Amino acid sequence: MSDDLYTLNAELRHDSGKGASRRLRHEGKVPAVLYGAGKEAVALTLDHDKVNNTADHEGFYSHILTLNIGGKKEQAIVKDMQRHPYKPKLVHLDFQRVSAKEELHTNIPLHFLNEEGIKKTGGVVVHHMNDVEIACLPKDLPEYLEVDVEGLEVGDNVHLTDLKLPKGVTLLELTKGEDHDQVIVTISAQKTEAEVEAEEEASSAAPEAPATDGENDSDDKE
Structure with a gap:
């Protein structure tokens, strides 16, 4: 995978709260936070689709990423990533700064x-x-x-x-x-x-759990 894929453009985020985060997601952005290395934590926004596509690659989770924040580059790793419970969307990311002299x-x-x-x-x-x-x-x-x-x-x-x-x-x-x-x-x-057949017979003989009203209903809330 090329180094470009490990580079993500980010912007500083000055507003906070659930309402602000919801607006960002509707604009195709994903909120994030960058912390660690003895520096103050900063709130960020990134392009959702870019991050989501990069997250499909295994190396995204174990590679040192470059966050380009308004022209200033920070080295970081992904520490946590929250996904929407039933939509193919990212909700929030945590990045930890990487220092060349500090064990991670x-x-x-x-x-x-x-x-x-x-x-x-x-x-x-x-x-x-x-x-x-x-x-x-x-x-x-x-x-x-x-x-x-x-x-x-x-x-x-x-x-x-x-x-x-x-x-x-x-x-x-x-x-x-x-x-x-x-x-x-x-x-x-x-x-x-014989073992496979016995397991299949046991599975087919097991009673099904009764369905409950509204079991498959979902409420689109973010």
Whole structure:
């Protein structure tokens, strides 16, 4: 992905409140806040569609972004993003400033390799987590970590301590003690036809929950 995609134009926002935020959204903008690095928090607005399209890319959540605020550039990462409960819209974003000299804490995704080989040998790859929280300096921030399941057999597990970490990267969960070496992946046996049929029969025999009045009604409020 090009660096341009990691650059977002933003404007300072001087009004606040739910009414002001609602007006911004109707104008195709999304409100945001930028904080951290020992500086005062500032309220921002960004182009909704630009941010929403960029958010479709996995790297948006683990890459250091450039916020161009009236010609002044700030380095930041996404710390929180609120979406509308049933519309394909963003409601609010939190950005945290990044300082080259300060360690940052953030979640990055896991990429699983060679899962097809497990399926061919009668196994099923069960994911217990899809991302991990790390600590590192901005220069050492990876976009993802790889989990290679090649050669694993039914009953095998991959733990946090099995991950190969780039230089300068720490898994925060492991700093809490040895009993926090969580399982990332388990290789389970594929279900037999009989087991699948038994589950389907049990599911079809289960009574349906009675529908309630207004269950599917929705009120478009922002």
